[in-house]
Amino acid sequence: MTRRVASWLAVAMIGAAAFVYGAVDEGEPRTDSDRAYAISNTIGCPVCQGQSVVESNAPIAKSIRETIALRIDAGWTDAQIRAELRDSYGEDVDYTPSSEGITILVWILPVVAFAGAVAGLVVVFRKWKREGDLEASAADRKLVEAARALADED
Amino acid sequence: MSSATVGAVFVALGAAAALVGIGVVAFGLLGIHQRWWRDARWLAFATLGFSALSIIWMERALITRDFTVEFVAQHGSHQTSSIFNIATMWSALEGSILLWTFILCGYLVAVVVKFKDRHADAMLGFALLTLFFVTAFFFLLMVGPSAPFQSFDPPVGYDGPGPNPLLQSHILMAFHPPILYLGYVGFTVPFAFAIGALATGRVGEGWLLATRRWTVMAWGFLTLGIILGAWWSYETLGWGGYWAWDPVENASFLPWLTGTAFIHSVMVQERRGMLRVWNLSLVIATFALTILGTFITRSGVLESVHAFSNSAIGPMLLGFFGLIVLVSLVLIGWRGDQLRAPGRMDSPVSREGAFLANNVLFAAFAFVVLLGTIFPLIVEAVDGRTISVGNPYFERMTMPIGFTLLFLMAIAPILPWRKASSGVLGDRLIWPAWLGVGAIVLAVLVGARGWAPLLAFGLGGFAGGAALRQVVLATRRQGWRGLVGRTNGGMIVHVGVVLIAVAFAASNAYVHQSEFNLAPGETASIAGHTITYEGLSFREFANRTETRATVRVDGGQVYEPGIAVYTASGQVVGIASVRSTAFDDVALSIEQFPNDGTDRAVVRVTVQPLIVWLWVGGLIMAVGTLLAVLPGKRRQPTAPVSAPAVPDRVEVPA
Structure with a gap:
């Protein structure tokens, strides 16, 4: 085993161990106010221009924040709280677009486009590989000579 | 003559100069007007002069509280302190267009001065034609629907309301818009040269080299403008956030994404002659997105805290956006044959392969942001529902892209052009890999938990290590010169990006x-x-x-x-x-x-x-950009760099 391989093995093992420990261990428990913040941050204020209820100081934003805190105290789940807010204030207070109807496109289109781009690149690279190296034509060589001559003059 | 009339005359004269400029350059290109260059130069100076006079006149009105100008009556006040009084100009629609036009004229003059020795070049002619055309468009906005100088008859003892109080609360507001505009407007220059290249058919590397520094500077200003905006938001709004994926923030981020993609892929074209259509498309998209952003901000179609009052300039901006896209597509279609790339890639595991991956990712990033921003409009048009697409969407969709970009940032700078062997990678990456693992271990020791932030820290350390490695090697070899030039400055920018990515991940994951x-x-x-x-x-x-x-x-x-x-x-x-x-x-x-x-x-x-590291990272990005535009290692601009590769010309990247 070379030193390089040993070094990479050590990196991989220490990195994986620390990462897995940090990812699995739950650490400090999430407080109610952390939960309330996480929900409020993704709920739009119904009367403000594009601000979440966290950002806004409008009375209705404050009241929604209070509602969220109360529901958490009462033991509701995040999904229940969101559903109630959508029912009371309309679908558009929820910053997370639903996956129903045409709204699902907003989730799917980027994935499809990205997959298409990657597939296209794979096809192009395979084609290039199959065709092998390009041979420089006489015209190409002439161009290079001309450019070099120009470079030497400078 | 009332003072509003004086201002309106300045604006009208500027518009006239720009329109005559279009005519002069067009006649020059047609061969009708032989000494077009001399006249075009003076007309460029005239547009700058008249836009400067308009701005001075507006500032004079704001400073003296001249309420006979309607803009001052609506946005000025005796109560506003002096620094914000000056900044009031760009706090509202008409004044912001005034500033935009002034900066545009500044770029126009800079092009005329910088390229004064190349006036026989038709490509420069078409670039100037484009610049005059864009300048004329913005002047006409101010003659028509967005007139800054309209008269007002103030009652005795009248005092205006002053600018939006939010904008008066922090000094950064005085700097954020002008710097942002320097970025937005700066992309007009590479766009103009791209159009020039397409129109003359000289679609090779010439236009890229001519505008490379301009693009990088514009990009740097845009970066700094966005960061200052985030900082302002954080310091004044008091909700603990700095980025809300608001439509207007997204509008500034979109050209940044395509501009970043361009800055990277342009290197592939320079070295290997490939990606010509793609690079032209990126430059055009970047400029078109700045116009689209202006439309989004100023038309009231999307709700945003940043939105200016609804106004009639929306349709004009949208029409202009459509025109840019249409003309560009027609030109690219027309020049299709000449755009076919002569080169090819040998392996995806190479510098150019990494740049290609970078571009796919940035394009995907821009697509997600654009789609999310306009999707509510589409849904409303299709089935009448009003929905929101907000931070959970953007964060979920862009997180995997961000991770992959960080990974690329780690390996791309050490990848050689054309082909890489695993031995080379193993040697060059081990040191950055240790830094990445060190970051994870340190984070876990101080109590950080959760896979996503830990992955961000690890990849951040890896990418930061790779960038630092390049900087260290370059300075060891070249001394202080190892800090300047595109490659070295770029690595310093990378360090800033890594700091921002790590701070973003930490502040989002561990907010209380x-x-x-x-x-x-x-x-x-x-x-x-x-x-x-x-x-x-x-x-x-x-x-x-x-x-x-x-x-x-x-x-x-x-x-x-x-x-x-x-x-x-x-x-x-x-x-x-x-x-x-x-x-x-x-x-x-x-x-x-x-x-x-x-x-x-x-x-x-x-x-x-780690919030503070967002701003430090932004500062480092700005400094890195500045270092990147300073001339670095000398290289013949005309030297052939495409294949066939000459061994002594191959730059060893490390």
């Missing part, structure tokens, strides 16, 4: 926010900090009354968050107060003051780690 209802003397604790509320104070200013709470953080220094009530409008604006350290930030704002005679107050406290 709580509201505390406290009586004077009471203490609350949150995320290891103690907050003691000590009492209230009141202050009277010319234009506002401030109520501030005295809050002691961790038993040490005192902070004073509060609210300000603006006399003229009655608007209530929060005043945030932030205690920053290298490790974490404690942001304070006041939710509610007592109205029952007691001294109780509701204090909102947001604790987020």
Whole structure:
């Protein structure tokens, strides 16, 4: 085993161990106010221009924040709280677009486009590989000579 | 003549100069006007002169509170302090277009001065034609629907409301818009040269080399403008956030994404002659997106805190956007044959392969942001539902892209062009890999948990290590010259990006926010900090009354968050107060003051780690950009760099 391989093995093992420990261990428990913040941050204020209820100081934003805190105290789940807010204030207070109807496109289109781009690149690279190296034509060589001559003059 | 008329005359003269400029350059290109260059030059100076006079005239009106100008009557006030009085110009629609046009004229003159030796070049002619055309468009906006100089008949003793109080609350507001505009408008120059290249059929590397520094500078200003905007938001709005995926923020981010993609892929074209259509498309898309962003900000189609008042310039901007896209597509289609790339890639595991991956990712990033921003409009048009697409969507969709970009940032700078062997990679990457693992271990030791932030820290350390490795090697080899030039400056920019990515991940993952209802003397604790509320104070200013709470953080220094009530409008604006350290930030704002005679107050406290590194990262990005445009290692601009590769010309990247 070379030193390089040993070094990479050590990196991989220490990195994986620390990462897995940090990812699995739950650490400090999430407080109610952390939960309330996480929900409020993704709920739009119904009367403000594009601000979440966290950002806004409008009375209705404050009241929604209070509602969220109360529901958490009462033991509701995040999904229940969101559903109630959508029912009371309309679908558009929820910053997370639903996956129903045409709204699902907003989730799917980027994935499809990205997959298409990657597939296209794979096809192009395979084609290039199959065709092998390009041979420089006489015209190409002439161009290079001309450019070099120009470079030497400078 | 009333002062509004004087200003309107300046604007009209500027418009006339730009229109005549279009004609002169067009006749010159047709061969009808032989000495077109001399006239075009003077006309460029004339547009700058008249736009400067318009700005001076507007500032004069704002400073002297000349309410016979309607813009001043609507946005100026005797109560506004002097620095914000000057900044009032870009706080509202008409004045912002005025500033935009002035900067555009500045770029036009800069092009005319810089390329004065190349005036026989038809490509420059078409670029100037494009620049005059864009300039004329913006002047015409000010002649027509967005006229800054309209007269107003103020009643005796009239005083205006002043600019939006939010914009008066922080000094950064004076700098954020002009710097942002320097970025937005700067992309007009590479766009103009791209059109010139397409029109003349000289679609090779010439136009790229001519505009490379311009693009990088524009990109740097845009970066700095966005960061300053985030900073302003964080320091003044008091909700602990700095980026909300608001439509207008997205509008500034979109050209940044395509511009970043271009700055990278342009290197592939320079070295290997490939990606010509793609690079032209990126430059055109970047410029078109700045216009689309202007439309989104100024038409009222999307709700945003940043939106200017609804106005009639929306349709004109949308039409202009359509025209840019149409003309560009037609030109690219027409020149299709010449655009076919002569080169090819040998292996995906190479520098150019990494740049290609970078571009796919940035394009995907831009697609997600664009789609999310306009999707509510599409849904409403299709089936009448009103929906929102907000931060959960953007964060979920862009997180995998961000991780992959960080990974690429780590390996791309050390990849050689054409082909790489695993031995080379193994040797060059081990040191950055140790830094990445070190970052994870350190984060776990200080208590960080959760796979996503840990992955961000690890990849951040890896990418930062790769960038630092390049900087160290370059300075060891070249001394101080190892810090300047595109490659070295670029690596310093990378270090800034890594800091921002790590700070973004940490502050999002470990944010704690709580509201505390406290009586004077009471203490609350949150995320290891103690907050003691000590009492209230009141202050009277010319234009506002401030109520501030005295809050002691961790038993040490005192902070004073509060609210300000603006006399003229009655608007209530929060005043945030932030205690920053290298490790974490404690942001304070006041939710509610007592109205029952007691001294109780509701204090909102947001604790987020590493926030300060966002701003440090931004500063490093700006410095890196500056270093990148300084001339670095000399290389013949005409030297052939495409295959066949000549061994002694191959740059060894490390």
